[in-house]
Each structure stands twice: as C-alpha cells, then as structure tokens.
Amino acid sequence: MSEHVDGQIGTVAALVRSTFLVNAVYAGSAREHGLTQQQGQLLCVLMAQPYGMSELGATLGLAKSSLTGLVDRTERNGLVQRKPDPQDSRAVRVALTSRGAKLADEFYTETCRRIEEMTSGFAPAERDTLAVLLGRIVTDNKVPTVFMEPDPVR
Amino acid sequence: MSEHVDGQIGTVAALVRSTFLVNAVYAGSAREHGLTQQQGQLLCVLMAQPYGMSELGATLGLAKSSLTGLVDRTERNGLVQRKPDPQDSRAVRVALTSRGAKLADEFYTETCRRIEEMTSGFAPAERDTLAVLLGRIVTDNKVPTVFMEPDPVR
C-alpha cells in the first residue's frame, strides 16, 4: 500500500488502471470487427490450433457451460466450427472457419497495433523493461496463454 | 510486433496477458465479496465521494441506460443509495450506504493486497520502475480515475 509523496502513481493503481485501459482497447477493437471481447479472445486462442471444449474452458478460465454458449454464438456467426474428434467420439474439436481465420488475423493484427501504440512515447529500452517486468508477473502467476506471442515463429 | 529471439515475451503480449491476470484477480476478489466486477468497481469509485449518474457513466465508460441497471442491482443489495440532488431535481446522487462503505473498504483493501502480491518477487526498485512505466501509459492515454490511489491521504 506504500505510496510516495510526489505525484507518482502507486504500483497497484498503475496495474489496475493500465488493465482497464488495455481492456477498453481490446474491447473497442473487437467491437469494430463485429466481435465481442470474448469472441475475439476465442478467435485468438484458436489461431494457434484447434482445441477441445475442455481445453478451451481451462485456457479462457470459463466453466464448461459458459463455453458452450460462447462457441454456439461464434459458430452461428460462421467464425468457428465444431468437428468431431476422430479419437474420441464424446469430444469435439473447435476450429476456425476460413472466414474466422481471416477475421482473427485482422483483429489480432489491429489489436496488437493499438496496444503497441499505447507505448508510442517509450524508448525501446523502456518498452523492453516493461516487457520484462510484466513478463515476470505473468510467469510468476501462471497465466494461461490466452494471447499468442506476436511472432511465434522462432 | 518486434520479438526478440530469446525466451522473452513481447511488450504487447506482456500487456495483454498481465491484463487478463489482473482482471481475473479483480473479478475473483469481487466474487468472494459477493460482488460482480462491475459492482465492485462502482463501490470503489463511490468510496471517494457520491456521484451523479452521468458522471458515473463517464467515469466507468458506460451508457446511461447501462448504469441505471447497475445502480439498481447494487441498490437492491443495499450497498448504494440514490438521493435527490438538492441543486437539481432531475438529478440523483449515488452514494454508498454504511454497509456499502464497509464492504467497499474490505473489497478494496483485499483487492489491493492481492494485486500487490502479484509483484511479490520484485525488488522495491523494480516495483517502482513498473509503476512509473505503467503510470506513463495511463497518463499518456487518458484513463479516467476508476481506481483510487492506494493512499489518498496526503
């Protein structure tokens, strides 16, 4: 709860407020692509590969029943598709349709652009420092990979 | 979109993923206090002072009609109260009830604790650096004050 006397914001407040900011940017970008935030997230996760419902639930932090609805709606919009799992006839593999893949790509790219723009006033070294510190928070606290790395090639 | 070769996460991904993390922590804390995330936010904003509906809408980034519902539900739970504005009989001032103030305090404190805990592996200087960088993002991008400073006394 420590707070310094000068005009500086505290760490906690900085985290919370930047969170709201990123959230708003993400939601705005989704909206402009005709997506809800959740649907946008779903598309981003599926960009990497198809997933089963349970895996998706774990990744997105949603209950099974919540996911059924989300996939239903996204499927109804033609962005995603349920396919039977050849190994296990109980299971389902959710994958992007071609329209979904295209939209996911556009959404992802544009969202990255906007978020990167938030640090437009930063020097490269500062951007790097920020990435390192936030990266530690993320790894220290075990966040599931909900947003792909910008350049997953390596 | 720049990505370095080593195991380091990119700035954009770091921002997005830490955002999800903070969000989850916030929502979890709210949940355990019997609140939704939105209601928790409302309480936190009102900790500082009562607000009119329009101001609240602007602060929280919500449409007027969305706010009516949120305040309705929170009022129904006895945490918040609409009082007529003495200056303007169209307007309404939303304020915490005593129960609401108590709960807001508990929620706020506990939430801060948990978020601070996310940086438990940080040296003080690192925590400070993080605060400065995120603080710049926040001020550069004009976020409304949606989460009070940890120590508003001064």
Add this chain to the structure above:
DNA sequence: AGGCGGTAGTTCGTCCCACGAATTTTGTTA
C-alpha cells in the same frame, strides 16, 4: 463379456451486463 466410475459436452434456469431508442421530467435560454 459385463459392469462401473470418470470424462466430454450440452441443456436448462437464473442472473448480470451492455446498448440504443423512446420517454418523462426538469432546468435553461432565447
């Protein structure tokens, strides 16, 4: 084989959230 416990997903009912359009009431101003 046959049975049985666990797993994958869906359905259902409930509540919360967000929005726009239309409406009411009140203040303001020309």
Add this chain to the structure above:
DNA sequence: TAACAAAATTCGTGGGACGAACTACCGCCT
C-alpha cells in the same frame, strides 16, 4: 413563454457466466 437541452428511466434485445442435472462415451477392472 416557448423551444431546447440535460438527467434519468424504461423497454426490448442480445451476450455472457454459472451450477446442477443430464447424455453419451471411454477405459479399466474383474
């Protein structure tokens, strides 16, 4: 005072989240 603007609410629609109950299937164990 008549017109206009502002503060809220209402209403209808759709998305989102959850838990509990349910179906279908897998694998295993005897």
